Each structure stands twice: as structure tokens, then as C-alpha cells.
Amino acid sequence: MSEFKQTLNSSLGKKLIMALTGLFLCTFLIVHVGGNLLLFNNDNGFSFNVYANFLTHFPPIEVIAYLLYLSILVHALYGLILTVKNRKARPVRYAVAAKSDASWSSKNMGLLGSIMFLFIVIHMGDFWFRYHNDKTMGFKEYRTDLATGETKVSDYTPANAEFSHSVSTENNVEVVRVKDLHARVAYSFSNIIYVIFYVIAMGAVAFHLLHGFQSAFRTLGWVHRKYTPVVYFIGTWLFAVIIPLLFAAMPVYYYYLSTQGAH
Amino acid sequence: MNLTLKVWRQKNAQTAGKFVSYKAENISPDMSFLEMLDVVNESLTHKGDEPINFDHDCREGICGMCSLYINGHPHGPKRGITTCQLHMRTFHDGETITIEPWRAEAFPIVKDLAVDRSAFDRIQQAGGYVSVNTGGVPDGNAIPIPKVIADEAFNSATCIGCGACVAACKNASAMLFVSAKITQLGLLPQGQPERYRRVQSMVAQMDEEGFGSCTNTGACEAECPKEIKLTNIARMNNDYFSAKLFREEEVHEQGH
Numbered sequence: 001m002s003e004f005k006q007t008l009n010s011s012l013g014k015k016l017i018m019a020l021t022g023l024f025l026c027t028f029l030i031v032h033v034g035g036n037l038l039l040f041n042n043d044n045g046f047s048f049n050v051y052a053n054f055l056t057h058f059p060p061i062e063v064i065a066y067l068l069y070l071s072i073l074v075h076a077l078y079g080l081i082l083t084v085k086n087r088k089a090r091p092v093r094y095a096v097a098a099k100s101d102a103s104w105s106s107k108n109m110g111l112l113g114s115i116m117f118l119f120i121v122i123h124m125g126d127f128w129f130r131y132h133n134d135k136t137m138g139f140k141e142y143r144t145d146l147a148t149g150e151t152k153v154s155d156y157t158p159a160n161a162e163f164s165h166s167v168s169t170e171n172n173v174e175v176v177r178v179k180d181l182h183a184r185v186a187y188s189f190s191n192i193i194y195v196i197f198y199v200i201a202m203g204a205v206a207f208h209l210l211h212g213f214q215s216a217f218r219t220l221g222w223v224h225r226k227y228t229p230v231v232y233f234i235g236t237w238l239f240a241v242i243i244p245l246l247f248a249a250m251p252v253y254y255y256y257l258s259t260q261g262a263h
Numbered sequence: 264m265n266l267t268l269k270v271w272r273q274k275n276a277q278t279a280g281k282f283v284s285y286k287a288e289n290i291s292p293d294m295s296f297l298e299m300l301d302v303v304n305e306s307l308t309h310k311g312d313e314p315i316n317f318d319h320d321c322r323e324g325i326c327g328m329c330s331l332y333i334n335g336h337p338h339g340p341k342r343g344i345t346t347c348q349l350h351m352r353t354f355h356d357g358e359t360i361t362i363e364p365w366r367a368e369a370f371p372i373v374k375d376l377a378v379d380r381s382a383f384d385r386i387q388q389a390g391g392y393v394s395v396n397t398g399g400v401p402d403g404n405a406i407p408i409p410k411v412i413a414d415e416a417f418n419s420a421t422c423i424g425c426g427a428c429v430a431a432c433k434n435a436s437a438m439l440f441v442s443a444k445i446t447q448l449g450l451l452p453q454g455q456p457e458r459y460r461r462v463q464s465m466v467a468q469m470d471e472e473g474f475g476s477c478t479n480t481g482a483c484e485a486e487c488p489k490e491i492k493l494t495n496i497a498r499m500n501n502d503y504f505s506a507k508l509f510r511e512e513e514v515h516e517q518g519h
Contacts, residue, residue, distance in 0.1 A: 007507040011476040012466060012500055082476055086434035089368050089475035095269075095282065096361045099335040100431045100482035107433055107480055215479040221501025223494050 045182025
């Protein structure tokens with residue numbers, strides 16, 4: 001056991017932890033953006049609210065969720081430890097700033113990470129924490145006529161404070177009652193300050209992953225003439241362009257809807 | 264050429280240093296950077312001042328002794344050369360040049376611009392020996408090695424241990440140096456018997472010396488006078504994790 005401890009405490013071992021937690025968080029982003037695309041469904045939040053309910057009530061996902069929170073904390077903590085250690089390795093700074101060829105994002109991973117950490121705290125406080133603890137959060141009732149596929153939506157007030165969700169079918173009409181996270185999303189994203197903060201945070205995600213995704217593979221020692229270009233391609237296009245753009249489009253789209261008076 | 268030099272002067276590792284400005288006058292553009300400093304030192308000596316202390320030896324780019332962080336670049340602004348190969352024609356007349364020593368906790372300042380790079384020697388020594396057969400002289404090319412592998416190993420072996428990678432790195436990390444020294448043996452058949460032990464000892468010594476860790480920014484690769492590649496670092500990581508996580512030091516539990 002002490003051999004593993006020594007390995008993980010070495011400079012390379014600490015970077016291994018950074019790389020593994022970082023890559024795990026990257027895979028999470030794919031799932032998160034995929035699920036949240038439901039926000040673009042024009043169905044009064046039916047599919048999104050059902051999805052949010054599924055995420056919080058399906059045990060395997062809850063286990064992975066706690067692994068995810070742990071990964072965020074470990075990644076941030078080790079980032080901090082490594083930064084302090086790296087600063088100590090150069091106690092007297094240069095008078096002339098280094099002009100070496102190195103990408104801006106690679107030199108500012110800590111700054112970008114700090115913006116992201118602040119974002120995650122606010123983001124989880126606003127949605128995750130409220131979803132789990134806010135007793136005043138409303139419910140919606142979706143009645144779908146199974147013959148025609150038409151869905152009618154109305155507010156629902158549970159008789160019992162412990163109520164979380166229900167699915168029932170009466171006379172060929174499926175009745176789904178779930179917590180209305182969608183309304184909270186629409187409310188938050190009607191605030192321009194909030195929208196701007198989200199877009200900036202997604203910019204930070206883009207630049208962090210532009211360097212971070214491929215750097216994780218280098219840290220693991222997986223550099224190969226045939227596969228490294230593939231890693232760069234995925235890191236650049238999927239993680240630094242497509243995913244942050246899709247995420248940033250969500251608050252922008254909901255802000256646009258709020259100005260149209262549709263919500 | 265007439266230049267203004269802002270030079271870091273520091274008596275020894277214990278005292279604080281500061282920048283002092285000097286005029287370098289009547290400098291030929293064909294002089295090397297070190298020859299320019301020789302001229303400045305000569306005038307300082309004539310005036311009875313202490314000359315500027317800087318490291319140098321072969322002055323033909325192979326010994327790895329010269330250093331100097333010139334205007335934000337180790338070994339000056341040109342790629343793939345050491346300071347002794349840097350000529351004054353790279354600068355323009357009237358320019359102000361800032362000269363600093365390598366800055367790293369693991370490279371304490373000896374005096375002015377000279378730093379103690381013996382941390383590199385200790386890392387190299389931690390690597391240990393390579394098993395070589397005694398006896399008669401072996402035939403040339405008795406061990407077939409693919410040319411690409413030999414080339415890669417020799418490219419890594421061109422590292423002169425000057426420390427520019429540490430100086431260029433924002434974390435003062437020595438990983439380009441250490442990984443080059445690990446790769447030059449790790450790729451070749453002769454280096455195999457001790458390969459996994461070597462990577463562990465050298466990384467352990469590197470950590471002990473107080474160098475930072477690698478962020479894969481690539482600044483070291485860009486500033487290396489011998490153009491050692493960043494792939495060496497990934498190869499070192501691979502060997503290290505392979506050694507630590509998948510290989511056994513001993514096959515059986517030792518009963519002592």
C-alpha cells in the first residue's frame with residue numbers, strides 16, 4: 001500500500017491524478033450537454049423535467065454523481081497543491097516575462113480552473129441544491145393523451161410535502177407529475193448578468209479543455225504518432241468548440257425567449 | 264554597436280541581488296554574446312570594478328556550460344542555439360538587453376549570472392549504470408536496432424544538460440532534461456535491463472531536488488538549444504507508470 005502512496009505522491013503521480021479526474025470530468029460533459037439539449041425541446045419543459053427526475057432518482061447515476069463531485073474536488077485540490085509546489089520551484093521570478101512559444105491556455109490553466117470552480121459552485125447552488133432542498137420549488141403536471149400524443153401542462157400543488165414525482169395512467173391519459181426545474185432554468189436565464197457569467201464560464205471551459213484534454217494524454221504517457229492527432233482533434237473540436245458552444249447557447253436561448261415574453 | 268545591458272548582480276546565494284545597468288560600446292555585430300560580455304568585463308576590470316560572473320566553457324555549443332536568460336529567452340531569442348552561438352547581429356544598435364540567471368529553487372545562484380546546476384548531475388547519477396559485457400570487443404552492429412529507434416535515442420542523447428528547459432518552464436520543471444536522459448537509454452536494447460529501475464530512481468531524485476512539475480506547455484521544447492522533443496516527457500511518464508503500477512521489483516515476497 002505504501003508503494004502506491006509513494007507513487008501517487010510523486011510529481012508524476014499527482015499529475016496522474018489530475019489527468020484521470022480531468023478525463024472523467026470530460027466524459028461527464030458529454031452526458032451533461034447531451035441531456036441538457038432537451039432544454040431546446042419546445043414542450044414546456046416536459047422532457048427536461050422528466051430527465052432531471054430520472055437523474056436524481058436512478059441509483060447508479062446517483063453513485064456516479066457522487067464520484068463526479070469527488071473528482072471535481074480532487075481535481076481542484078491537486079491543481080492547487082501543484083500550483084503552490086510549482087511556484088515554490090521558482091521563488092525569484094524573472095524581471096522579463098518569458099516569451100517562449102507556449103499557448104495562452106496552457107499557461108493559465110489555474111486561472112481558467114478557478115473561474116470554472118466558481119461557476120460550478122454557483123451553478124450547483126442554483127440548480128442542484130435547489131432541486132434537492134428547495135421546498136418552494138413548484139411542480140408541473142403533464143397529461144398526455146396516448147391516442148393523439150398531445151400533452152397538456154398545468155401547475156400542480158402536491159397535497160403532501162414529501163411528494164417527489166408520480167407517473168400514472170387514467171383512461172388512456174398518461175399523467176406525469178414532476179418537480180419543475182425547467183421553470184427555475186427559465187427564471188435564472190432571464191437575468192442578463194447570469195447569462196453573461198455563464199457564457200464567460202463556458203469560454204473558460206473551452207480554453208481549459210483546449211489544453212487540458214490533450215495534456216492529460218501526455219501526462220498518462222499516451223503519445224503516439226497515429227493517435228495523438230486524433231486526441232488533438234477531439235480536444236479541439238468536441239471539447240473546446242462544440243460542447244462549450246452548445247452549453248453557452250442554452251442561457252442565450254432562454255434569455256432570448258424571456259425577452260420575447262414566451263415564458 | 265552600442266548597447267545598454269541590464270545585468271543581474273548578486274554576490275552569492277545568501278545575499279539579495281539587483282539589476283545594474285552597463286554600457287557596452289563599440290561592439291562588433293560579429294561577436295558572440297559571450298565575447299560581448301568579455302569586452303564589457305575588460306572595461307569593468309580596467310575601472311577597478313568587479314567583472315560580471317557568467318558560466319562558459321567550450322564556446323562552440325556542445326558543452327552545456329553557458330546559460331543566461333536574455334530578454335525573456337534562455338540562450339537568447341534565436342532557436343536551437345546556445346548563448347555562445349548567439350551573435351550580436353541578432354540585436355540592433357542602441358537596444359537594451361536584460362540578462363538574468365536561470366531562476367529555479369533547484370539552481371541556487373553561485374554569483375551574478377552563474378548558477379549551481381549540480382542537481383542535474385545528481386539526477387544523472389541516480390540513474391546508475393548500464394549492464395555491459397566484459398570480455399572481447401563486440402562486433403559492430405551485432406545488435407540490430409531499427410534506424411528510427413536509434414535516431415530517436417540519439418536525438419534524446421544530444422541533450423547537453425544546460426538547464427534551459429528549467430529556465431524556460433513556468434514551473435521550473437526539469438522533466439525535459441530527465442526524460443531525455445531516461446529515453447536515450449530506455450529506447451535502446453543496451454538500456455533494457457535497468458530500464459524500469461532507472462526511471463524510478465531518476466524521477467525520485469528529480470522530485471527531491473525541488474523542481475516543479477510538467478504542465479505540457481511546450482516552452483522547454485521551444486527553448487532547448489538541442490531541440491529535444493516533448494515526446495520524451497510522455498515516454499518518461501509511460502515508463503514511470505508502467506514501472507510503478509504494472510511491474511514487480513521482486514517476484515516473491517521477501518522474508519527479511
